[in-house]
Amino acid sequence: MTKPEGELTWKDIDIGAIVSEPGNASQYRTGDWRSERPTYDFTKCIKCGICYIFCPEGCIGQNAEGYFEADLFYCKGCGICAHECPTGVITMVAEEQ
Amino acid sequence: MEKYSVYVPRLVTKRENFAPGHRACIGCGEALAVRLACKALGQNIIIANATGCMEIVSSPLPYTSWRVPWIHTLFENAAAVASGIEAGLKVMMKKGRIAQREIKVVAMAGDGGTSDIGLQALSGALERGHDFLYICFDNEAYMNTGIQRSSATPYGAATTTSPAGKVSIGQFSWKKNMPAIAAAHDIPYVATACPSYPFDLMAKVQKGMAIQGPAYVHILSPCPTGWRCAPNLSIKVGRLAVETGMFPLYEVENGKYKLSLDLPKLRPVADYMKLQGRFRHLSEGIIKEIQQRLGKEYARLKEKAS
Amino acid sequence: MVKRVGIEVSLAIGDAVKLANADVIAAYPITPQTHIVEHLAELVANGELDAQYIPVESEHSAMSACLGSSAVGARTFTATAGQGLELMHEVLYVASSMRLPMVMAVANRALSAPLSVWGDQSDVMAVRDTGWIQIFVENGQDAVDNTLCAFRIGEDPRVLLPVMVHLDGFYLSHMIEPVVFPEQSQVDKFLPPYKYPMPLHPDKPVTMGAFAPPIIYSEAKKAQVINLEASKGVILECWQEFGNIFGRHYSPVERYRSEDAKVLLLTLGGFSETAMTTIDKMRGEGKSVGLVRIRLWRPFPFAELRQAVKNAELLIVLDRAISFGGPGGPVCSEVRSALYNEAKKPKIIGFVGGLGGRDITPAGFETIINRGIEVSQKGSDREFEIFGVRE
Numbered sequence: 067m068t069k070p071e072g073e074l075t076w077k078d079i080d081i082g083a084i085v086s087e088p089g090n091a092s093q094y095r096t097g098d099w100r101s102e103r104p105t106y107d108f109t110k111c112i113k114c115g116i117c118y119i120f121c122p123e124g125c126i127g128q129n130a131e132g133y134f135e136a137d138l139f140y141c142k143g144c145g146i147c148a149h150e151c152p153t154g155v156i157t158m159v160a161e162e163q
Numbered sequence: 164m165e166k167y168s169v170y171v172p173r174l175v176t177k178r179e180n181f182a183p184g185h186r187a188c189i190g191c192g193e194a195l196a197v198r199l200a201c202k203a204l205g206q207n208i209i210i211a212n213a214t215g216c217m218e219i220v221s222s223p224l225p226y227t228s229w230r231v232p233w234i235h236t237l238f239e240n241a242a243a244v245a246s247g248i249e250a251g252l253k254v255m256m257k258k259g260r261i262a263q264r265e266i267k268v269v270a271m272a273g274d275g276g277t278s279d280i281g282l283q284a285l286s287g288a289l290e291r292g293h294d295f296l297y298i299c300f301d302n303e304a305y306m307n308t309g310i311q312r313s314s315a316t317p318y319g320a321a322t323t324t325s326p327a328g329k330v331s332i333g334q335f336s337w338k339k340n341m342p343a344i345a346a347a348h349d350i351p352y353v354a355t356a357c358p359s360y361p362f363d364l365m366a367k368v369q370k371g372m373a374i375q376g377p378a379y380v381h382i383l384s385p386c387p388t389g390w391r392c393a394p395n396l397s398i399k400v401g402r403l404a405v406e407t408g409m410f411p412l413y414e415v416e417n418g419k420y421k422l423s424l425d426l427p428k429l430r431p432v433a434d435y436m437k438l439q440g441r442f443r444h445l446s447e448g449i450i451k452e453i454q455q456r457l458g459k460e461y462a463r464l465k466e467k468a469s
Numbered sequence: 470m471v472k473r474v475g476i477e478v479s480l481a482i483g484d485a486v487k488l489a490n491a492d493v494i495a496a497y498p499i500t501p502q503t504h505i506v507e508h509l510a511e512l513v514a515n516g517e518l519d520a521q522y523i524p525v526e527s528e529h530s531a532m533s534a535c536l537g538s539s540a541v542g543a544r545t546f547t548a549t550a551g552q553g554l555e556l557m558h559e560v561l562y563v564a565s566s567m568r569l570p571m572v573m574a575v576a577n578r579a580l581s582a583p584l585s586v587w588g589d590q591s592d593v594m595a596v597r598d599t600g601w602i603q604i605f606v607e608n609g610q611d612a613v614d615n616t617l618c619a620f621r622i623g624e625d626p627r628v629l630l631p632v633m634v635h636l637d638g639f640y641l642s643h644m645i646e647p648v649v650f651p652e653q654s655q656v657d658k659f660l661p662p663y664k665y666p667m668p669l670h671p672d673k674p675v676t677m678g679a680f681a682p683p684i685i686y687s688e689a690k691k692a693q694v695i696n697l698e699a700s701k702g703v704i705l706e707c708w709q710e711f712g713n714i715f716g717r718h719y720s721p722v723e724r725y726r727s728e729d730a731k732v733l734l735l736t737l738g739g740f741s742e743t744a745m746t747t748i749d750k751m752r753g754e755g756k757s758v759g760l761v762r763i764r765l766w767r768p769f770p771f772a773e774l775r776q777a778v779k780n781a782e783l784l785i786v787l788d789r790a791i792s793f794g795g796p797g798g799p800v801c802s803e804v805r806s807a808l809y810n811e812a813k814k815p816k817i818i819g820f821v822g823g824l825g826g827r828d829i830t831p832a833g834f835e836t837i838i839n840r841g842i843e844v845s846q847k848g849s850d851r852e853f854e855i856f857g858v859r860e
Contacts, residue, residue, distance in 0.1 A: 085225055118173075140183040146397055224680060
């Protein structure tokens with residue numbers, strides 16, 4: 067677990083401020099950004115994977131049944147998946163609901 | 164294109180070398196383009212990245228979204244740093260200081276870092292014939308600093324340094340033809356791509372990687388923030404850019420042009436422009452002017468590909 | 470039986486780089502360092518040096534290419550001068566803050582405008598703050614020795630910093646000097662192979678060059694400060710070992726007949742040897758004068774400088790660059806600052822001379838010393854004087 071930047075001392079800075087933990091940005095919850103979230107009607111899902119291919123976050127994966135679903139830890143709610151889904155599985159709803 | 168001939172997203176590698184948790188805007192077409200390129204690039208690469216949107220969103224100290232070796236230094240030198248990496252790897256393998264193996268050097272930069280401030284370094288690296296792949300992620304302005312015009316901004320688009328006003332139509336020059344400039348260096352492979360056509364994009368990146376020598380891939384990166392369109396329309400807008408001829412998809416292999424998508428008739432450019440706030444101010448007259456020029460440019464491209 | 474050869478210093482530096490078995494050379498020509506990169510091109514073309522020679526398209530790209538090659542762990546060298554050093558200015562900061570070791574020979578040259586290809590130290594003084602280790606050499610042998618030491622120092626795992634080796638443009642770069650080259654076997658022993666601790670490589674992916682928001686930038690800079698200061702210990706260690714092996718000893722501050730001198734002259738670089746002639750002459754006439762030379766410019770040798778001048782009454786500093794609108798000579802202002810808090814310190818008078826390739830003869834140095842003594846007694850209405858200007 068990387069220490070948040072506000073807690074790092076000058077001694078914690080590695081050579082030339084190099085970051086040696088690949089992909090540690092995955093600790094950051096971008097899901098807090100969204101104002102809309104995807105909701106699913108998987109009866110329509112044909113598992114084509116188009117939503118997965120078009121997600122800018124790369125946060126869509128297959129659930130236990132093999133349907134494609136966004137990881138809400140990262141999902142920013144852009145709605146591209148809902149727009150591109152060929153069978154209308156995904157509906158974007160306001161985050162407050 | 165064998166691997167992608169089935170066009171099934173499920174067969175694409177699950178590994179995200181551009182990890183989620185990056186700070187790109189919602190609906191960012193460039194983040195998607197980088198993600199798709201990384202799917203094609205694999206693990207055995209070293210990336211030299213210029214300053215820009217992708218660099219900033221992926222590397223706020225002490226975090227990184229990169230699961231492959233990656234270096235950022237300055238704005239205008241991605242190609243020069245890549246040249247140094249390529250030379251360093253070559254000589255170290257020759258001298259036996261590191262094991263001989265395939266490590267592809269990839270330079271990544273935005274349109275500003277490529278066709279403006281980075282043009283010199285790119286030209287030098289292409290002329291010297293380094294074995295590397297240069298990918299330009301083109302969101303058609305200096306987006307990271309707040310939407311200023313670049314030489315890749317399309318004619319008539321409004322940016323903060325080419326705003327629409329009483330005596331201005333926005334960007335006053337036609338988009339600089341970077342792929343043509345790259346091709347003029349007589350390099351083995353040049354291609355244009357768009358994330359709305361993900362398999363075409365991945366195939367072209369793979370092809371560029373396989374080249375022995377310099378390869379240049381220019382990827383249109385729809386930017387909802389800068390282009391002023393809804394974030395869920397990034398893919399649609401990218402498709403329209405291709406279908407209207409604003410951004411044709413093609414390859415140049417050893418000087419020979421080849422269209423990736425042959426459009427019998429260009430869609431009216433107004434269909435593309437009406438989705439984006441950056442063109443909102445354009446008069447019928449300017450749109451007609453653009454439409455005519457697009458027709459001419461596309462005909463020229465078809466001529467080169469015949 | 471040592472073999473001493475007469476060789477142009479630029480070529481000697483090229484040969485030193487060959488002895489060091491450099492891996493990557495980024496080359497862009499600029500007077501008066503061009504002979505260095507030309508000679509290296511020949512060595513590579515003849516297979517005498519197994520290196521990748523990148524003829525880049527500008528100095529900015531030269532230094533950028535060096536960043537890339539150093540980051541993958543290749544021993545990297547380049548050379549530049551004057552305008553070239555200025556063109557790569559922003560990249561210099563990156564090389565040091567990202568701690569990418571490399572060696573750069575700088576044939577110190579005047580800065581435009583007016584255009585001048587001739588030697589002075591304005592290019593050096595403009596890059597004081599870049600965070601590089603910087604060493605001044607005074608003659609051809611010095612240039613060869615310190616090019617080798619520069620690789621050793623910069624690549625040391627306790628240092629990992631880029632190093633500049635400064636030589637006078639034309640007055641050293643183009644002079645034929647007597648040089649004793651070390652044997653290849655001796656160099657191989659003195660200079661271990663370069664191993665960067667975390668190079669760019671797919672087996673262990675790292676991210677270099679992340680950006681730092683305000684909350685963490687200061688910490689990154691303090692880490693850099695501590696590292697550069699600590700490099701002094703390694704530099705002294707390296708020079709000690711070099712002296713033991715090759716019999717030529719180098720120090721951060723060099724002294725010539727200065728121990729009991731009331732009046733000291735301070736110079737950097739090749740002019741020092743001319744000044745020594747003047748010191749000898751004036752001493753012969755019974756004058757109490759001596760010479761102090763700064764060799765290690767960065768990290769600044771505070772302790773050694775204070776030690777060298779503490780018993781003098783007057784210190785005359787000769788600068789070969791001007792900080793316009795400021796205190797005149799950059800070296801003089803740094804020396805004054807370094808000595809300000811000392812309980813016992815000499816009076817300090819600054820001169821600027823030797824600009825744009827203007828030579829200073831031994832007689833000229835005598836004039837400077839005498840004028841310095843005069844100013845210290847009678848005062849002056851100027852912050853500094855330019856020596857040798859036709860009024």
